[in-house]
Every structure is written in C-alpha cells, then in structure tokens.
Amino acid sequence: MLRKIIHIDESRCNGCGLCIDACHEGALRLINGKARLISDAYCDGLGACLPECPTGAIRIEERDSAPFDEELVKKHLAAKSHSMPPASGCPGSRSRLLQPESATGPSPVAGQPMPSALRQWPCQLQLISVQAPYFEDADLLIAADCTAYAYANLHADFMTGKVTLIGCPKLDHVAYADKLTTILQLHSVRSLTLLRMEVPCCGGLAQAAEEAVAACGKAIPLRLVTIGIDGQVLVPDQP
Incomplete structure (x- = not known):
C-alpha cells in the first residue's frame, strides 16, 4: 500500500543511535554502524525519530510498503523486553539525564572507583541533538577532549551539576558555533563554561x-x- 514511512540516508547517518531510542515501536536498529529500518510494518510513519537525528539523515517519504501493524509491534516490543537491548551507537546512548551517584557524597577510598558526574548521553558535541531536553535550565560545560586526560579531577571540579559536551576542533568536522548558537537559542541555558x-x-x-x-x-x-599540558589551571575560573 502507498503510505508515509521513514527513509534513512545512510551516507549521512553517523551511527549515533539517537533515532533508535526515539522510536517507540522499535522499528530501528544499528547495523554495521548505520541506523536501519528493520521492518516497514513496525514504522507508523509519524517521524518521532526525525528531531533526534543530528545529521538530518532521516526524512518522511511516501512509498509502497507494508501497512503499519500495531499487533505485530506489540509482539516485537514484548520480545525485546525479554532480551538485551541492541547497541545504540555508543553503549547506553539515551536522550535523557543519567542518574549518577552524587559527587557530593562520601569521598572515594583507595581501590574504589570515583563516581561519574556525567549527567547525559551522548556527550560528544558532534553527536548530540540540539533539541535534547537536558539543555533546559542547564549549566553547560563545553570541554576539549584532552582536558579529561590532562586534568585529573575534572568530574569533581568542573562537571558536577553541569551538562557536559566534549569536542575537538582539530578532529571533528562540525560547525561548532552554529550548533551551539542553536542550543542557546532553543533552551534556557543558565551559564556556559568553556574548558580548553x-x-x-x-x-x-x-x-x-x-x-x-x-x-x-x-x-x-x-x-x-x-x-596547561602539565595539568595545572592556567586561567582560573572566574566567578
């Protein structure tokens, strides 16, 4: 039958997996590093996945396809709930806030891992969606990739209580300024800290x-x- 259904341009898909989590019918899966529609019958054609795609690889098209089958979707989702979820790009990818142990809790002791202050996933600036809800009323930290390795106490001193985005202008191929401008325009971001x-x-x-x-x-x-490359703060954080 002729109906509206999604189409994925694999040449533009970066494999972040955000669309997979956005699809309530479980119609998408990451295969060989690309998002794929695994069954036309699972796709309702409403496009909940579209706003999550950071590269614009998904669109709605009208073509001959199997009709949307709600009962088949229910069986599909029931089967998924009894198995391990498919990998969505980076492990644990979700457009939501994570709930890490508070960094203000007891100090870790030797031999025990320190709690992470990362509040959302993904954290790579190139992968995030500008419409992600975790930006609302957030204090935003943008950190160069290398800072996590140079500054040992990054989580406690800079990441705690902030939404963290990381990037490298030398390695990434994205217009950072345009993407950040859109984020700031769409959301009520309270503050921005740039760590370089x-x-x-x-x-x-x-x-x-x-x-x-x-x-x-x-x-x-x-x-x-x-x-600094020696791990010291050269330009202190201003109040």
Missing part, C-alpha cells in the same frame, strides 16, 4: 563558544578556563 587546553588548536573551541553567546541574543554568562 593551552594548545593552539583549542582556540577554535573557545572562539565557537564566544560566537555562540554573542549570536544567541541572550545574556548568558561565559567562563573561559585554560588547562
């Missing part, structure tokens, strides 16, 4: 944050912090 390394390539990340704050049309406090 002292190396020159991190300048692009700081510049993108400054451009986004200037272009968003809102008075959002921006703090720039520089970490």
Whole structure:
C-alpha cells in the first residue's frame, strides 16, 4: 500500500543511535554502524525519530510498503523486553539525564572507583541533538577532549551539576558555533563554561563558544578556563 514511512540516508547517518531510542515501536536498529529500518510494518510513519537525528539523515517519504501493524509491534516490543537491548551507537546512548551517584557524597577510598558526574548521553558535541531536553535550565560545560586526560579531577571540579559536551576542533568536522548558537537559542541555558587546553588548536573551541553567546541574543554568562599540558589551571575560573 502507498503510505508515509521513514527513509534513512545512510551516507549521512553517523551511527549515533539517537533515532533508535526515539522510536517507540522499535522499528530501528544499528547495523554495521548505520541506523536501519528493520521492518516497514513496525514504522507508523509519524517521524518521532526525525528531531533526534543530528545529521538530518532521516526524512518522511511516501512509498509502497507494508501497512503499519500495531499487533505485530506489540509482539516485537514484548520480545525485546525479554532480551538485551541492541547497541545504540555508543553503549547506553539515551536522550535523557543519567542518574549518577552524587559527587557530593562520601569521598572515594583507595581501590574504589570515583563516581561519574556525567549527567547525559551522548556527550560528544558532534553527536548530540540540539533539541535534547537536558539543555533546559542547564549549566553547560563545553570541554576539549584532552582536558579529561590532562586534568585529573575534572568530574569533581568542573562537571558536577553541569551538562557536559566534549569536542575537538582539530578532529571533528562540525560547525561548532552554529550548533551551539542553536542550543542557546532553543533552551534556557543558565551559564556556559568553556574548558580548553593551552594548545593552539583549542582556540577554535573557545572562539565557537564566544560566537555562540554573542549570536544567541541572550545574556548568558561565559567562563573561559585554560588547562596547561602539565595539568595545572592556567586561567582560573572566574566567578
């Protein structure tokens, strides 16, 4: 029958898996690093997955396909609930807040892992959706990839209580300033902290944050912090 159904452009899909979590019918699966529609009968054609795709790889098209089968979907979801969930890009990928152990709890002792302060997944700036709900009323931390390795106490000193995004302007191929501007325009972000390394390539990340704050049309406090290659804070966090 002729009906509306999703189409995935695999050349644009980056395998983040956000669409898979957004599909309430379980119609999508990550196969060979790409999101695939596993059955036309599972897709209702309403496009709940569209706004989650950060690359615009999904669209609604009208074509001949099997009709949407609600009873088949129920059986499919019941079968999924009794098995391990399929990998959605990075393990545990969800467009929601995580619930880590509070970093304000008891200090870890030797031999025990420190609690993570990461509040959402994914955290890679290139993968996140600008419409993700966790940006609402958030204090935002944008950190260069290398800061996590150079500064040992990153979680406790910078990430606690913040939504954390990471990126590298030298390795990633994304217009950071445009994406950050959209996030700031769509959500009531309370503050933005930019954590960079002292190396020159991190300048692009700081510049993108400054451009986004200037272009968003809102008075959002921006703090720039520089970490030295020896792991020391070179430019302290301003109040």
